Amino acid sequence: MSVRWQRRTHGVSVRQEKIDPMTVRLFALSIAIISVLMALYLALTASSVRLSVRLWSLHNEMAEIQRENGRLGTEIARLSSIPVLIERSVRLGYGQPESIEYLIVGGP
Amino acid sequence: MLRGPDARLRLVTGLLSLAVLIILAQLVRLQVVDRELYLPKIEQLQQRPYTLPMPPSGVILDRNGDLLVGNLPIYDVGAEVNLVGNVTTTLRVAHRLSATLGMSPEALFDLLNYEPIPGDENRTVWRPLARGLGPDVVEDIKSLQREGWWWLTLQPKWERYYAEGDLACYTLGFVNMEGHGYGIEAFQQRLLRPVVTDARGPVTIGHVPMAEELALGKLRVYPGTDLVLTLDRTIQAFVEGELRRALLEYGAASGTILVMDPRTGALLASASLPCYEPYAYANYSQTDRTRFTDPAVSQTYEPGSVLKVITVAAALDSGSITPDWSYYDSGRIEYGGILITNSDRQAHGWQNLQGLLDSSLNVGAATLAAHHMGATEFYSYIRAFGFGQAMGVGVANEERGIVHLPEDYRWTDSYLVTNSFGQGIAMTPLQLAASVSALANHGVIMAPYLVAERRYPDGNVVSTVPHRWSKEPPISPETADFVAELMVNTVDRRYTRAVVPGYRVGGKTGTSQIPIAGGYSPSEVITSFVAFAPWPDPEVLVLVKLDRPQNERHLRWGTQTAAPVFSQMAGRLFTLLGIPPTDFIAESQR
Numbered sequence: 233m234s235v236r237w238q239r240r241t242h243g244v245s246v247r248q249e250k251i252d253p254m255t256v257r258l259f260a261l262s263i264a265i266i267s268v269l270m271a272l273y274l275a276l277t278a279s280s281v282r283l284s285v286r287l288w289s290l291h292n293e294m295a296e297i298q299r300e301n302g303r304l305g306t307e308i309a310r311l312s313s314i315p316v317l318i319e320r321s322v323r324l325g326y327g328q329p330e331s332i333e334y335l336i337v338g339g340p
Numbered sequence: 341m342l343r344g345p346d347a348r349l350r351l352v353t354g355l356l357s358l359a360v361l362i363i364l365a366q367l368v369r370l371q372v373v374d375r376e377l378y379l380p381k382i383e384q385l386q387q388r389p390y391t392l393p394m395p396p397s398g399v400i401l402d403r404n405g406d407l408l409v410g411n412l413p414i415y416d417v418g419a420e421v422n423l424v425g426n427v428t429t430t431l432r433v434a435h436r437l438s439a440t441l442g443m444s445p446e447a448l449f450d451l452l453n454y455e456p457i458p459g460d461e462n463r464t465v466w467r468p469l470a471r472g473l474g475p476d477v478v479e480d481i482k483s484l485q486r487e488g489w490w491w492l493t494l495q496p497k498w499e500r501y502y503a504e505g506d507l508a509c510y511t512l513g514f515v516n517m518e519g520h521g522y523g524i525e526a527f528q529q530r531l532l533r534p535v536v537t538d539a540r541g542p543v544t545i546g547h548v549p550m551a552e553e554l555a556l557g558k559l560r561v562y563p564g565t566d567l568v569l570t571l572d573r574t575i576q577a578f579v580e581g582e583l584r585r586a587l588l589e590y591g592a593a594s595g596t597i598l599v600m601d602p603r604t605g606a607l608l609a610s611a612s613l614p615c616y617e618p619y620a621y622a623n624y625s626q627t628d629r630t631r632f633t634d635p636a637v638s639q640t641y642e643p644g645s646v647l648k649v650i651t652v653a654a655a656l657d658s659g660s661i662t663p664d665w666s667y668y669d670s671g672r673i674e675y676g677g678i679l680i681t682n683s684d685r686q687a688h689g690w691q692n693l694q695g696l697l698d699s700s701l702n703v704g705a706a707t708l709a710a711h712h713m714g715a716t717e718f719y720s721y722i723r724a725f726g727f728g729q730a731m732g733v734g735v736a737n738e739e740r741g742i743v744h745l746p747e748d749y750r751w752t753d754s755y756l757v758t759n760s761f762g763q764g765i766a767m768t769p770l771q772l773a774a775s776v777s778a779l780a781n782h783g784v785i786m787a788p789y790l791v792a793e794r795r796y797p798d799g800n801v802v803s804t805v806p807h808r809w810s811k812e813p814p815i816s817p818e819t820a821d822f823v824a825e826l827m828v829n830t831v832d833r834r835y836t837r838a839v840v841p842g843y844r845v846g847g848k849t850g851t852s853q854i855p856i857a858g859g860y861s862p863s864e865v866i867t868s869f870v871a872f873a874p875w876p877d878p879e880v881l882v883l884v885k886l887d888r889p890q891n892e893r894h895l896r897w898g899t900q901t902a903a904p905v906f907s908q909m910a911g912r913l914f915t916l917l918g919i920p921p922t923d924f925i926a927e928s929q930r
Contacts, residue, residue: 280550280551280552281544281548281550283551284544284548284549284551284553284554285544285546287551287554288548288549288554291392291554292392292393295392295393295395295496298395298396298563299413299475299496300413300475302396302410302411302412302413302498303412303413303475305399305407305410305411306407306410306411306412306501306503308407309406309501309503310503312406313503313504313505314507314573314574314577315504315505329912
């Protein structure tokens with residue numbers, strides 16, 4: 233009786249192949265490395281996005297401060313403009329140069 | 341029929357390999373073969389345009405650092421009206437916003453109400469609600485956005501702010517929305533305007549560009565360059581006040597006063613009236629566009645007798661005459677087919693150069709040009725003094741003036757004699773002031789300038805170095821000093837109304853006719869006076885010009901109008917400039 237006949241008539245149990253432990257370790261290691269790399273990439277991307285948002289908000293904050301600076305600058309200019317200075321001076325009792333009359337007092 | 345595990349394994353491996361190969365082939369096709377086809381599509385998916393808010397333009401300061409033109413932040417408010425809500429909500433929003441935006445609820449409701457077209461409900465529709473609002477609305481709008489009205493938009497902008505109102509309006513000028521304008525604002529707009537470039541690149545979900553994008557520096561944002569002018573706002577305001585008073589006193593239609601330092605060419609004041617409000621230029625544009633051109637640098641006039649000092653200086657410097665030259669004034673001279681007479685129609689007998697200037701004799705000036713110098717010599721000096729050429733002061737629309745030269749086909753001999761006393765030749769007040777500054781500055785014309793300093797946003801400061809207008813001075817120092825001395829004597833002897841107590845002043849008046857179609861206006865004139873002080877080391881040169889004074893007809897002369905204006909303002913002007921009286925100097929040197 234040939235082996236072939238024996239298989240057909242009696243069946244053959246499934247061969248229990250042995251998995252090489254080294255292969256498993258290598259596979260697990262590669263999965264771990266890929267996972268770490270992916271996690272690192274995600275962390276880097278997230279950090280980059282956070283940084284971008286922060287940088288962008290700083291740019292906008294700077295623009296906001298420039299606007300506030302501009303507003304204050306124009307307000308200072310308005311308050312120290314010649315018409316306002318004249319108005320305040322008159323209110324404080326100062327006279328216009330052409331309205332001043334000098335009194336010459338003779339010496340003793 | 342596959343039999344056995346090995347065969348099935350081979351089949352699965354083969355199919356997987358085929359799948360991998362197909363994927364690889366597709367990858368190669370997408371990324372290599374059809375790269376150009378897909379790249380724009382991918383970029384469109386990944387990248388978005390982004391930019392930053394506009395930084396401010398450069399400011400304009402006077403020589404003491406006081407603000408003349410600054411930037412005021414303003415805001416435009418808008419809304420994505422498709423997101424506002426139903427009619428009831430829109431009504432509530434309109435009522436709530438009306439106080440903040442200063443608009444009626446009805447007008448706001450009209451703007452906010454949006455009926456979407458069926459089938460197009462998801463379309464974003466943005467409408468402007470109010471423009472040019474002050475910074476006080478920002479907090480209101482932001483708090484409304486926090487409350488859930490995030491569809492409200494706030495667009496920051498900048499508006500030019502003229503700190504002193506219409507002071508030095510012509511010199512400062514403006515630039516309209518199309519980039520056209522007048523004055524320094526227009527001439528220096530490439531420096532003043534900020535630089536903002538749009539960029540395109542990968543952005544986050546919130547449309548924020550990635551950090552590495554910003555690090556690449558694709559987005560260029562620079563504020564404008566600040567300019568420091570030679571103008572002094574106090575002197576400018578004072579001079580404008582004096583000019584305003586002069587226009588009222590003499591009923592003149594308009595006028596110009598220039599104050600410059602002849603030693604450097606720096607313009608300390610450039611006043612022309614009537615002025616306009618540069619911050620409201622749009623109010624004028626439809627009706628009165630000519631109002632924007634600076635009469636000091638963009639409008640020409642025939643200077644009249646003031647030009648006699650140039651004729652005398654040219655005749656002396658060319659060697660055509662000597663300082664002790666004299667002539668017999670018969671009251672008339674015929675040359676080039678025309679008859680020239682003195683303004684008083686009188687004969688003045690024997691006269692020297694001092695007498696020529698004292699009595700402002702047309703016949704004397706014509707004699708110098710026609711009988712002693714000749715056209716070639718005379719016009720070479722006219723060119724050397726800068727007439728017919730731009731002075732390059734640095735404002736938009738600068739005029740060159742009109743000088744008819746012998747090589748022009750329209751030129752005739754008569755031009756030589758009329759030009760010698762300032763007729764038939766047109767120049768700007770600035771050109772005249774600059775030419776006379778050569779007499780006050782030992783023969784050298786310094787290039788007139790207005791921008792003393794440029795302050796770049798990177799911190800660099802570039803100062804303007806005063807320099808000569810031309811390589812070669814038009815006349816020698818000896819000639820300049822001699823003619824200037826004649827001018828000082830003229831003021832002492834003849835222009836009593838131009839005298840400034842305590843100071844030695846040199847000057848010359850001019851009364852010029854106004855050309856009209858077919859000749860000159862029979863009644864209207866332009867009167868002027870140009871002066872420098874304190875002699876012998878002039879620190880300031882002043883030109884006063886009054887157009888069409890309407891005082892008594894026999895008093896419409898430079899000596900009766902422009903000279904007194906100078907005299908009235910000079911004392912205080914010298915005090916403001918810190919120029920001590922000449923008498924005081926002479927006293928202290930004794």
